Amino acid sequence: MTSLRFGAFLPPIHPLGESPTWWLRRDLDLMAHLDRLGFDEAWIGEHHSTGRDIIASPEIFIAAAAERTTRIRLGTGMTTLPYHHPLWTADRMVMLDHLTRGRVMFGVGPGSLPADAAMIGLTPTESRELLETHLDVVQRLLAGESVTAKVGAHTLVDATLQMRPYTEPCFEIAVAATASPTGARLAGSRGVSLISLGATMTQDGFDALGYHWGIAVERAASAGRPEPDRSTWRLVTEVHVAETREQAYRDVEFGLKEWLGHLNENAAVPGLALPEGSTRELVEFVNSSGLGAIGTAEDVRRQIQRMVDQSGGFGTVLLLAHDWADPAASWRSWELIARQVAPHFQGAGKTHAQSSLDARARILARREEATVAAGAALEHMNRKYADEVAGRA
Helix, strand or coil, X not given: CCCCEEEEEECCCCCCCCCHHHHHHHHHXXXXXHHHHCCCEEEECCCCCCCCCCCCCHHHHHHHHHCCCCCCEEEEEEEEHHHCCHXXXXXXXXXXXXXXXXXXXXXXXXXXXXHHHHCCCCCHHHHHHHHHHHHHHHHHHHCCCCEEEEECCEEEEEECCCCCCCCCCCCCEEEEECCCCHHHHHHHHHCCEEEXXXXXXXXXXXXXXXXXXXHHHHHHHHCCCCCCCHHHEEEEEEEEECCCHHHHHHHHHHCHHHHHHHHHHHCCCCCCCCCCCCHHHXXXXXXXXXXEEEEXXXXXXXXXXXXXXXXXXXXXXXXXXXXCCCHHHHHHHHHHHHHHHHHHCCCCCCCHHHHHHHHHHHHHHCHHHHHHHHHHHHHHHHHHHHHHHHHHC
C-alpha cells in the first residue's frame, strides 16, 4: 500500500451572524493545531460574497499562519486566478515562498461562487476560459521569462519578476477540479498537480475518479509532457469523528443542516443537489451517498479506503475544515483523525498502525516462552543468592 499524506482544506464556511474576527482567529489556531498533530498540509480558500466564506486573501492568511506553525505546508486553495493580474499574483507568491522558507503551494481555480464573479462582471464560463491563459502567463513568469501579453482585462509589457522563488526551481502549483473533467484536463496539459475538490460531492464525481485521472494522463501525453505522478493527486472529502457514532451524530446537530443548505444556495458544483430533512436524515445521506463519513474512526477509514479503491490511488487526502460540529468537537475530531485514522494509511509497505499491531502479535506469540524464561531467570537468581549466603556462613 502506498502511504497517504493527510491535509486540510479550509474554504472556510462559518455561521452567519457571528463575529468574523473570532472565526478568523479560530482558523489561525486550527492551523497551529494541525501543525502540532502532524498534518502534512493545509489549503486556504478565496471567496468574496456569501458572508460565510470570509477569507478574501489566502496569501494574507498563509503569511499569518506561517508565523504560528513550523512544518505544515500551506497552499492557496484556491487563488481565483482570473480575478487577478497574473504579474502581481506571481510576485506575491514568490514573496510568500520566501516568507515561509519554501512551505508554500500555489493552488489555482476559476472560482466556485458565481456571485463572486458577477461582482466584477465575469460569467463562470468566462472565468474558466481565462484560467488557462492566466496560468500560462504565471508559469512563464515563474520560469524567469519576460512577458508581453494581453490577458483578459490585464496588460503585461516586458513584465519580469523581481525575485526568483525560494523553492528551486519553483513551488508546487496545483489546479482545482470539481466533478467535471475541466481541472483534470488542465492539470495534464499544463504539467501541474490536481486537487479534486468535488471528489465525493456527487455520486457521479465519486464514480468518475479513475476516469478523471485518465483525462490528466491523456492530456499530458497530448502536450508531450511526462505522465502525471499519482502521488501529486489530492482528493477532498468531508468527515467528522467522535468516540461513538451516536456522539458524532449529536455533534453535527450544531451545523450540518446549515452547511449543506449553504452549498445548495451558493456552490457551482455540476450535479449538486443536496437533500433537506432532519439532521439524522442528512447524516444518513452523507454516509450512504459517498459524500463523506460521520461516525467513528473506523467509519472514516472505510470512506478513505473507498476513495483509494475508486480512484486507483492518489497521494493526499484533504479533509474539509467545516463547522458541522461546534469548535470544541471539531477540534477533537481532528485529534482522533491524527491518532486513529491517519496511521492506518501512513508508512511505506506497512502502515504505522499495522506495525504496532504486529509488535503486539509477536509478543503474544512468544508469551509462554517468555514466561518460562522469566521463571528460569528468577529461579537462577534465587539459587545464586542462596549460594552467596551459604558461602558467607
